[in-house]
Amino acid sequence: MSTAGLLTGPQFMDGDHACAEGAIAAGCRFSAGYPITPSTEVVERLAARFPEVGGVFIQMEDELAASITIQGAVWAGAKAITVTSGPGFSLMMEHLGLAAMTETPCVFVDVQRAGPSTGLPTLPAQGDMMQARFGSHGDYQIIALCPDSPQDCLDQTIRAFNLSERFRVPVLLMMDECVGHMIERVVIPEPGTCEITPRRMTALPQGAEYLPYATKDCCDMVPDMTEAGRGHTPHITGLTHDERGYPAMNTDAQRDLMLRLRDKILKFEPEIRDVRLDQVDGADVVVVCYGITSRVAIPAIETARAKGLKVGWLRLVTAWPFPEPVIRDLAARVKAFVVPEINLGQMVLEVERCAAGRARTIHVPHAGGAVHDPNDILRAIEEAAR
Amino acid sequence: MSADVIAPPPPENPTEDWLREERIPHIWCPGCGIGTSVNCFTQALEESKLDRDNVVIVSGIGCTGRVAGYLKLDSFHTTHGRPIPFATGLKLANPKLKVIVYSGDGDLFAIGGNHFFHAARRNVDMTVICVNNMTYGMTGGQVTPTTPIGAKATTSPFGNIEEPFNLPFIAHSCGAVYVARWTSFHVRQLTKAIRDAIAKPGFTFVEVISPCPTLFSRRNRLGDGLDAMKFYKAHSEIRNGADTREVAISHQSKIICGKFVDITRTTWHDAQAAHLHRVMGNRFVPPRNWEHLIKSDPMEDLVAETIRDSSGDGS
């Protein structure tokens, strides 16, 4: 890929723009979107930047269109991204399922704002975390990442592409209005200095017989891809299918496919896992947080530590698949978890499930529209330590 | 008969080569018009002498939506109503592909109507073939935006009262550069229309009026597939160049067929490549497989950009 038009080195930009630059750095050259606050700056930047780097941006007629246009582009060989916020994310759900079912690698970005419905369009929330995991019908797995700064928006966008190619799965970048709009120093890596996962393209020659969903062995459950125009005549369908990609309307085919789509992600949870830890060893209380809230929690934790409490910080960069073993392990060693999030109780359900009664779980809810008052988190820590 | 006369080889069906034989028998009912349209389509492909590897077929969901799955091409069976935006992604990311959307009236004009309008407006280079059986076949014969007034459907059991869409008029007014309508009786004309539509750059549209004997015909007491053919034969009127405003279809009345629109408009790719090249100069880095769209002289781009207005008449 040509390096013309690439931007590198230290910059000063918001998280939305950093996400766009991350996509470019990851080799993404296709985007379809539909404007919605607070995500619009991502597509605006892609629209301006893509012609300089050999990319194609198109503003579609709605998010249903945008979320499937990128999938057409992926099957034409591109790496592709779509970007939205709450109401648009709801419209994209059918096509999130299509991408999971057809194993189409692509990246969906949701810059979360307060909902439901039109909610508070310009103000932050973290209320789409369960929708990210369960929003489309049926059983499927996705990967979701939560950046906490503009630099992290860039870094996690690159990782989102890498994971989507590695596992042939849609990856969701779950930003929030705060990280999207906050402006900080962002260093864009030089080409060749960051790891870029290439597509798992079949090595078969032009016109060779190809089975789009044949997996090599039981350990590597991800089939090799192809692209349109190579004479491989794949049939790709959202219907339950066999390894030829042909509709297979029976319970055996359904079971085989569902289990593989599940296992290809869950069995590799340790590889996908990214949790950041600070002073969790020997802690009595661990604050489990993600996105902007993981930064808001820091002053609360520092104050608590100054008061002599043993408090750890656990930031979920990978929210889905949920890092179950980490929470299970900690639950045996700590008194309590404190889970602040800008919703009325979502990821806390996972913490509670994994703690399984061995440690208390205290939620610090926020209905949305702002970040937490760190004092609310502090009070929960003090209660937890009691 | 003497023993040394060698039996002639069985006649070869030229469409066989284009089908995924291992998937036959297909799901379509006896007398259904979808299979006939597919025959015309494969015949048109055969005659088009395209680079077969670059032909891509995209369907939505429905009886017609199953077409993609029977063709031995790169084939995509997407979601209900959304084959056009999927096809848009394919074409935009690789303009060398020949992209064909094949779907039903409900898929393309009820749930997917918005996408049709915008793809035609943008003049994305693709061919859309709509099998219009005036009903939702796959789900059991419900009313669609093309069900004629008075016709019965499971969700309009007392007869439809809503004005149906006139598909050629919609396609024309949204900007399609080629618009034709034939019935599944007109196999020769339909084959030629599909061939012409595929050959023409830009957003081209072919409507195939087609019977659904199992649901629509039976509920409306119109007989079987053969009766439908007799009806199409007796009641079709060929009027090439007809004003698309005047080709609406009423229940069991005249069906105006023909090529209605054949005009020239700059395609999305030509316009985009020319425009970006002109306004950005060397800063514009053409996407993969766009090189052939870039003219060396930016003035040529200006010309390419400004012949957006239609030329030619409606014939």
Ligand SMILES: Cc1ncc(C[n+]2csc(CCOP(=O)(O)OP(=O)(O)O)c2C)c(N)n1
């Ligand atoms: C989002 C969504 N809504 C509804 C359906 C159910 N559905 C499947 S096919 C179909 C209608 C198809 O009608 P048409 O496009 O005219 O195709 P035909 O079967 O008549 O060829 C419907 C409503 C669906 N699959 N997805």
Ligand code: SF4
């Ligand atoms: S239900 Fe109607 S449209 Fe569907 S295959 Fe049967 S005849 Fe054709």
Ligand SMILES: [Mg+2]
């Ligand atoms: Mg129909």
